[in-house]
Amino acid sequence: MEKILVSLYCSSAAALLFTITLIILTLHNYSRTGPGIQKEIEKKFGYYVVFALTRLAAWLFVIFFLTSLPGSIAAYSLSKLTTLIEFNFITGLSCCLISTTLITTYFFLHQLLYTPGTIQLSFQYRFSRLFVIWKILSPKIISGIKFSLISLLSVTSVIALFLAIEENNTPLVLYIIALAGLYAYIYYATIVNEPAVVKASSQTKPNVIMIGSDTLRHDRLGGSNYHRNLTPNIDKLSANGLRLDKCITPVARTAPSIASLFTGLWPHNHKIRDNYPSLADCKLPQPSLIDILNEHGYLTACISDWCGADFAKLSFNFKEISVAEDQWNIKLLLRQGPSLIRNVLSLFTNNALGKRFLPEFYYLAGVPLIRSLSRECRQLIAHSAKNSQPFFINLFTSATHVPFNSEYPYYNLFTPKDYKGESRFIMTRLASAEEIIKKQEKTSEFFDIPQIINLYDSCVKQFDDEVGKIIDYIEKSDLSDNTIVIIYSDHGADFFETGCWGQGNTLVGNDPSGRIPLVMKGPGVPGGVNFKPTTRSIDVMPTLLDLLNIPIPTTLDGVNLIPYVKAQTSPELFAFQETGIWLGKIPGLHPEQILYPNIVELLDIPDKKSGTLVVNEKHYPTVIRAKSRSVQNEKWKLIYIATYTKPVYQLYDLENDPYRDVIESHPDIFAELKKLLDSHIESDPLFESAN
Numbered sequence: 001m002e003k004i005l006v007s008l009y010c011s012s013a014a015a016l017l018f019t020i021t022l023i024i025l026t027l028h029n030y031s032r033t034g035p036g037i038q039k040e041i042e043k044k045f046g047y048y049v050v051f052a053l054t055r056l057a058a059w060l061f062v063i064f065f066l067t068s069l070p071g072s073i074a075a076y077s078l079s080k081l082t083t084l085i086e087f088n089f090i091t092g093l094s095c096c097l098i099s100t101t102l103i104t105t106y107f108f109l110h111q112l113l114y115t116p117g118t119i120q121l122s123f124q125y126r127f128s129r130l131f132v133i134w135k136i137l138s139p140k141i142i143s144g145i146k147f148s149l150i151s152l153l154s155v156t157s158v159i160a161l162f163l164a165i166e167e168n169n170t171p172l173v174l175y176i177i178a179l180a181g182l183y184a185y186i187y188y189a190t191i192v193n194e195p196a197v198v199k200a201s202s203q204t205k206p207n208v209i210m211i212g213s214d215t216l217r218h219d220r221l222g223g224s225n226y227h228r229n230l231t232p233n234i235d236k237l238s239a240n241g242l243r244l245d246k247c248i249t250p251v252a253r254t255a256p257s258i259a260s261l262f263t264g265l266w267p268h269n270h271k272i273r274d275n276y277p278s279l280a281d282c283k284l285p286q287p288s289l290i291d292i293l294n295e296h297g298y299l300t301a302c303i304s305d306w307c308g309a310d311f312a313k314l315s316f317n318f319k320e321i322s323v324a325e326d327q328w329n330i331k332l333l334l335r336q337g338p339s340l341i342r343n344v345l346s347l348f349t350n351n352a353l354g355k356r357f358l359p360e361f362y363y364l365a366g367v368p369l370i371r372s373l374s375r376e377c378r379q380l381i382a383h384s385a386k387n388s389q390p391f392f393i394n395l396f397t398s399a400t401h402v403p404f405n406s407e408y409p410y411y412n413l414f415t416p417k418d419y420k421g422e423s424r425f426i427m428t429r430l431a432s433a434e435e436i437i438k439k440q441e442k443t444s445e446f447f448d449i450p451q452i453i454n455l456y457d458s459c460v461k462q463f464d465d466e467v468g469k470i471i472d473y474i475e476k477s478d479l480s481d482n483t484i485v486i487i488y489s490d491h492g493a494d495f496f497e498t499g500c501w502g503q504g505n506t507l508v509g510n511d512p513s514g515r516i517p518l519v520m521k522g523p524g525v526p527g528g529v530n531f532k533p534t535t536r537s538i539d540v541m542p543t544l545l546d547l548l549n550i551p552i553p554t555t556l557d558g559v560n561l562i563p564y565v566k567a568q569t570s571p572e573l574f575a576f577q578e579t580g581i582w583l584g585k586i587p588g589l590h591p592e593q594i595l596y597p598n599i600v601e602l603l604d605i606p607d608k609k610s611g612t613l614v615v616n617e618k619h620y621p622t623v624i625r626a627k628s629r630s631v632q633n634e635k636w637k638l639i640y641i642a643t644y645t646k647p648v649y650q651l652y653d654l655e656n657d658p659y660r661d662v663i664e665s666h667p668d669i670f671a672e673l674k675k676l677l678d679s680h681i682e683s684d685p686l687f688e689s690a691n
Helices: 002-027 039-043 046-081 089-114 116-121 127-136 139-166 170-189 232-239 254-263 289-295 330-335 339-346 352-357 370-385 433-440 449-476 537-547 562-567 620-626 667-682 685-690
Strands: 207-213 242-248 299-304 320-322 391-397 483-488 518-521 529-536 575-578 629-632 636-641 648-653 657-661
Touching (some): 002 046, 002 089, 002 339, 046 139, 046 170, 046 339, 089 116, 089 127, 116 127, 116 339, 207 370, 207 449, 232 449, 232 483, 232 518, 242 537, 254 289, 289 299, 289 537, 299 370, 370 391, 370 449, 391 449, 449 483, 483 537, 529 537, 529 575, 537 562, 620 685, 629 667, 636 667, 648 667
Parallel strands (some): 207 391, 207 483, 299 391
Antiparallel strands (some): 242 518, 629 636, 636 648
């Protein structure tokens, strides 16, 4: 029993030393994730800071304890094999420290090769210093290190077991066997196998699988004259199905965009106007697409990472949901802790155990999870295909979202081999809200645009490959003939076409952030059609309901596109848009444009129990009033810019000169579109009160 106690004491002491060291280091450079808020508000969560740090310290201790235990077993084995080493606290502690260092180093090198951008997210130093190590690494080297560590652990455990049996030390024998069983469980619990192909049972109703990627630009799909072939799998789907070539989202921000997509309503009708809705507004005013499918016997499910938290936050009412918790919540942001602790814990949490016990690190913003989510989607398809109940699965990923972090080998696809800049793996220096806001204010000269586009294209390519795996699984499961597959996004991205980067900040010209890719294929969907007329994301819900032979509610703002697609005629629709909340002073804003307070003053936490960040109600009218608005069809786009005196209008010819204001040359077009835009703005119940 004495040897067991020595083992536990040594491992505990080593874990305590590592944990205390990390806590001390982080207290000197504390920085949490998420946007800043007023100090007076944040101080009210001082108790939660203590709780969060205590919790993080406990988990650090557990991880370091588990990684140090093999060292104590090795120390016992060595003490029996040589007279130079005695099994006591000092030798045991030394071996425990070495064990934790070796195992942590392996996980660090593994992440440095496979997802280096994840380390860079919270790295407080020049990341280029790690390039020398990164260049040496390869899958063979990582596998070799892993094999060596497992072999070392196994050999020392077997030796210790035989020595304990030789000593006739039954408690120690049981202790070693228990540890071996524990590590075997941990190892196999982190392995998630690819689901076997399941032949689908007969179903009377079509299934639906929606696959979305946050910030996916429409022009990365084939047929857009882009110089890289990034989406062969999506293009194959499009060639045999329907593509809405010019589909416009009403707000190029995630929460309001998906709210419109899944309710068929304009933002002023579903009330989600930004990414910080109040808890009251999260209760949607009428049944969503998911509610209707639930009523018609569908199994509805949603899978997403950090970018899809709104699918649980808003009242879509999926029956099964596997997404991150609300990302705009001070309690979550505090639980994610300081940067150094995030770096260490994220080394160990990108697996099934991390998802179960530390989901705030598994779903950490910026960490690529597309492979895991894609596999989870296939597992759900396999599970759903076994019964006769029709299913609706929505997979939404951050695969193409800033900071454009992809996995090995994708991040190397387009980056020049001799590139040595800080944006080697991600769009750099976006670890804090302050950095994001400061960068939002920069012009294109500040950024390495060609490299950022290289990173973005790598992300698009990885997303398309995962789409291909899902489509392949659907075909092998005999589901293709009875399954509607939809590829979509919430919005695109600006790479300074409009004078700034990001999305939803301006509506200037042929704004690429407001136009989304929309492809669908399946039973009832017209095949081989690239539909050119202007459509809106609010039209997707009524169109899908028609394909499913479900009555379309008369309260929707969107229209069913199927009759127009079949007849190859334009529905002559006008797409309306409004800006989201911009962070910082965006380049290109009108000199007299109405501004609202900076993000620190803008956000509030009215419900201290929930911790949800929302727009301060006293500033909300200003946010609504400051929004730019627009109306467009295939050829023309009219923009309304709110100023402190009177509105400023800009008109763009989308076909001939999409980024030059031509309002002086076309007064008749301006007058016609102004009536439509004014009418739409006046239908916003908050517009009058805001003014």
